[in-house]
Amino acid sequence: QQQVRQSPQSLTVWEGETTILNCSYEDSTFDYFPWYRQFPGKSPALLIAISLVSNKKEDGRFTIFFNKREKKLSLHITDSQPGDSATYFCAASETGFASALTFGSGTKVIVLP
């Protein structure tokens, strides 16, 4: 049972466009939602995160929008750059010291110049 779902599986955009990545979850106990970015051949690294108390989180060109009622999140990357080409993972967990992340299957983004 996949508790965190991502769509699309892959996405190609042109430089300068806005990239939109989608994520949904099922477990109502999840209250922390990080996005990790993984470049080819590298390890995942935290990009941006949001908790249940917020509807939106911005960090430069990256913004998370959160619809708690529908259990859906989206990551928007404005002015996409070729250097943004990577796989993006949505994850979720409960807060608490014993928490573990449940990862989605990822969205591979290619930004063409």
Next chain:
Amino acid sequence: DMKVTQMPRYLIKRMGENVLLECGQDMSHETMYWYRQDPGLGLQLIYISYDVDSNSEGDIPKGYRVSRKKREHFSLILDSAKTNQTSVYFCASRRTRVSYEQYFGPGTRLTVL
């Protein structure tokens, strides 16, 4: 500079052989994790360790065991490796009660023939 190390980076083993993957971190992080990453499946949690000799099964523990005798070291052991354990294995660590961010090591690519 926070760092998680993994050894070896690449490993080829024959089916039935024992495998030892090592992970180290120099940040005194209490919590450490082992994940495997397969194409299209994202990161799947194998084991989580909350501190020395305090380990819990993750989502896919079958065929694996772990050892944590020092806070900075966390080992993943495959007794009698199987071909379906061919994967990329990532170790991660987190400073419990301070942050939910997980820091990932560079990964070990394991091939079981």
